[in-house]
Amino acid sequence: MFGMLLIWAICMVEFVHPINSLIIFEGCERCSRGYRSVMSTVLTLYQNVVIGDGWGQINVPVIEEEPWTALFLVTGTVTVSL
Secondary structure, eight states, rough: OOOHHHHHHHHHHHHTTHHHHSOOOOOOGGGGGGSSSSSHHHHHHHHIIIIOOHHHHHHHHHHHHHGGGGHHHHHHHHHOOO
16 A cells, blocks of 8 residues: 555656645645645545545645646545555
């Protein structure tokens, strides 16, 4: 599982972080830095998949900003959860 988290974290830092860093998240202190580094992204994925907390709070604004990011976010979430 940690291997899948790392693979997806690297992809998300490269493709999702540039979009995520431009969004102003109101009421979520951690959301703007959730994909800033590989380890921060691993923590975000772990929080979303294993704990099941806050998926929509950080990911829905990113998908609304750039719909193609749903490919990474949904596929990553599904494959890590398997």
